Amino acid sequence: MSQLTEKEILDTEPTHHSEHIVSPKVYGLIFASLLCLTALTVAASYVDLYAFNVIVALAIACLKAVLVILFFMHVKYSSRLTKLTVAAGFFTFFVLITMAMTDYISRAWGMW
Amino acid sequence: MHFISPVLWQFLVNWLTHFALFPPEASTIAPHADALYFFLVAISLVGLVLVLALVAGFSFLYRQERNPVATQIEGSTLLEATWTIIPLALFMLAFVWGAWLYFRIYNPPTNAMNIYIVGKQWMWKAEHPGGQHEIDSLHVPLGRPIQLTMISQDVFHSFSIPAFRVKREVIPGRYTTVWFEATQEGTYHLFCTQYCGTLHSQMIGTITVMKPDDYEAWTEGSTSGMSLAQNGERLFASMGCNACHSGSAAARGPNLAEVYMTKVQMTNGSYSTVDDAFLRDSILNPTMHQMAGYAPIMPTYQGQISEEGMIDLVEYIKKLNSNYRIQQTLNTSQVQSSAQNPAPSQSSNQGRAQQTAPTAPGMVKP
Amino acid sequence: MDSQAIATHPDQAHAEHEHSPYLRHHFANLEQQKETSTFGMWLFLLTEIMFFGGLFCAYLIYRNWYYPAFVAGSHQLSIGLGAFNTAVLICSSFTMAMGVHAAEMRWRKPLIGWLLATIFLGCVFLGVKAIEYNEKWEKHHVPGLNFSAAGFTKQDPKYPEDRPLAPDMAEKTQVYFSLYFAMTGMHALHMVIGVSILVILVFRAWAGAYTQGHMTTVENFGLYWHFVDIVWIFLFPLLYLISRHQ
């Protein structure tokens, strides 16, 4: 956490290349791969992979989300501040889930 | 003393007679809690005095009249480290001590006597194993560990006995436990400390700590005639539990005799300890407590048995040493039912339950 | 050192952007203004992550508790409709991205076209969602208002390998559907808000608002729209897919 905050302080100045215009070709490519991934995840759900069904589905979802964030939302071409903002959001979400799960997982460990 | 107003006089008398800094220490936990409290008060005082001394001292020494020009100082890593590490060490000590006390309070000894508590808006019901019911009061013997198994029928409540320094939230849908061992005879406050609606402040009662002999006498005198386990047995039969949990080799449900506090294997391969919460949950949510080797055929009894009824059943199963009486009941009822009307499938309980069923304790009335 | 960098450049500002009609008085230049509003939008999306985060947290916990009920509940959803809707949303994200591109290139008509396409796709998504909700209502799967777990205690012919649920577990499908409606409902609400804003954007784009060098509004709205898409990208596998096999 402390690295995060330190970074936040040092590297958050705007960088001046935000006028980058993504070409429609890139959009088209990303669009096509998103559709393919959707087809893939639906197809994968029909195959019984036991515990891996969840992992595959979520991995594909994460990949799709990353594609959208990086290209459609231009994060790939944005300042480090934007990247850090996105990271901070997911980090806090992660804190919410893991810290809440410390309770739910360990409740079964003992009778109290 | 007629020259001061009677109200003020009364106030002063009140002050002098009731002044206390801490409640009576009436349980084995209380001295430990107080020790931690005094430790924390001590470090707080030291901290506070230190800060006040610094602020007051510097304010005096460096007030503008004495020191017209300030000397600029950037800081001191050594000092920063000092006041990071020393408080941290003290807080860690408070943490370890507090954790130790916490586990002591919430970890009942195995030989504790169990009393059940049901909280509902706005009263406490206590059920002793012998079948004594109390409302808004609890009688306990001196010098014997008492474990409270508590559940709420509606909202969150909290069972608090300041004199014992114990407290635990009483929550709907789940047993919580707390334990104490009283060390002083007397009557103490029982509070509901979790806000639970309009008459929250009326959800109070008394804890009466009695000498073991007096407690025996009290139990004798206030028995309702049936122990919890006996009530449970009746309910067990009237709900038809014995049809499957008969203990025979061909039974459709697991054998319940001496199952309490054993480890059982579940269908998913894991092991669970059969405690009060497990028993209660298996009756309400049987699929979530599916024992290995049995088909998931048990219906849920959600909404059919009141919390008091659940307590009777749990207590019954806890005390169940053999299946002899179950089979006895079963045999007599089968004989009777086959004699009277040939076997509709759930009527195996008809025999003795027929008279008792409508009034059987614990059944939720429609 | 990085931290020596400064946020405003007064000299530059006076030289280049003094007279831009879009520059609000408290910014030094258009670039600062654009970066500022984009960063603001990202922070808003941060709050949105946490807004949905609470729901995802609840989902995770209850799925672990009531796994069979979640499996049975998810079998009541149509993967076909879900996949179709996912594709629709991805298309709409694409059209939105192209709309932003058109605005960047200062093409007025393509911008309007792409925005209209996005509106259309958004409406298609909401229409399909309405069909799904209607089906839930008819099957008595709306928690609180119209719910019956009776269907789950019987064998479902569509999933012969599924065992019917015991009554206690069947009741827990209500938790699944509560979360289903809360999550997709919140998502649909975001879609409705998004489509409404899009309509306004189209009118303003018609008047030429975003194709004269100031397109931050379109770009920021694009961020919002893509975020809503991402939420669905996660909702789709969680609610529809991952429980197909027990």
Place this chain on the structure above:
Amino acid sequence: MSTILSLPDQTTATLPKRSYLNDGYGLKSWLLTGDHKRIAILYLISITIFFFIGGFFAGMVRLELLTPPTDLMAADTYNKMFTMHGIVMVFLFLVPSVPATIGNFLIPIMVGAKDLAFPKINLLSWYLYVVGGVLTLSALILGGVDTGWTFTTPLSTHYLNTHVVTAGLAIFVAGFSSIFTGLNFIVTVHRMRAPGMTWFRLPLFVWSHYAASVLMVLGTPVLAITLVLVVLEKVIGIGVFDPAKGGDPLLFQHLFWFYSHPAVYIMILPGMGVISEVISTFARKRVFGYTAVAFSSVAIAVFAFFVWAHHMFIMGISNYSALVFSLLTMLVAVPSAIKIFNWSFTLYKGSITFETPMLYAFGFIGLFTIGGLTGVFLGSMGMDIHLTETYFIVAHFHFVMVGGMLMAFLSGVHFWWPKMTGRMYPEGLSKLAALITFIGFNLTFFPQFILGYLGMPRRYAAYPPEFQVLNVLSTAGATVLGVGYLLPMLYLTWSLKYGKIAGANPWQATGLEWQIQSPPLTTNFEETPVIDYEAYDYEWLANKTKHEVQTVG
């Protein structure tokens, strides 16, 4: 004790011809303003109104508790009183108090910007606040709400027929007001700094607001979704928190405290920022260990998200989880300790004067130290069992919130009053008010620690008679405290017209806000400032003053 410095610009000070206050008259120029300073004033007025509304409820609660039985009002009226007290004070006063008023006014000036990044959103945030406030009041007028400010399920969802939905909606809306304020601050601090204003030249006030804003932006939405679920559960009966349907009421507690614990840092951090400014100014010395204080704000913000379940130690969460949360709670106490010691050492070798803001700041240090240390009692799990849900916890958070935050708020209001209005407050009267507040506060809340250890539960309309003495003391203290709060409102209003004219920098403080005229121009600065000095650089200020005196005279 010496009072205000007599400096050249003070004796000859006149009110500037143009300022944000006379840049347009009439209601419309205020209600549709984009100027952060005017919005700050709007906030100041509205939170003062809500503070006194909340204070009225507190007064009723204390009056009822004067005697053991429920004699002044019925139990459910009492429940509505403390609920409204909690909701109004927490969501409509404490959360927006320093950030939305003083912070709103000062942050753009302190970073050298003309305005906040999003002036319209700033105004929107005030309107949302007002809507939230009106909804809260309508819940009250429609018949009140008696859930307590914590909305514990299933009590709030299934067992009460009061206006839970209206109150939930009110908090939802007010929550978005605070999200927008926080968002605006973060963007402003990142993007709007003047040339030369590096991160480590920012005043600590900005640092602590930045940390609080991060909490607002990341925490508040979780409360929002939780309240949505509560409302849905109450209105249509979905089953997320309802144990009867398979939900876990503890999940509500988790989600609620995920926001509401960081919320206490949202409340206290801006106050800490005020104290840093005030102590430095009146000690005429750079804050001791600037970086340590700055990073401790950030550390508090980060740790804030890791400790929420210490509100649930006795609620049936897993004991192992309680262990983890207790440990992390102890860690979050450390940055606060660091701050306290750094403030104390700022006084070392200073040149201290004792104006009203400084007196309030001393009050803050003392009371916050007590409040913070008693927090350690509650973070220590075994002790928490006995102390939680009693008056001990009431006393603890009132020491932190009222003794800490409110002292800081009053300190800040007095400190920046000359900047906001261009006029001084009456020094003698305000010192008296500070003293009365301090005495009244201790009389009100210190007995509650003892009450708590004796076991008196919170939220009780009636209580056993042996607790009466301490309760009478507490109620008596509340009366004194009430006077202490009414006084500033009266004399500050008076000073708007009759106060001495302050001049640009009556305290000889170094902050950027003191280098411009009071009250400031609508655009704050005549031209974009270029910052070439460190924060709290009193030597720079002395040189500047000397230079000015030379050029003028």
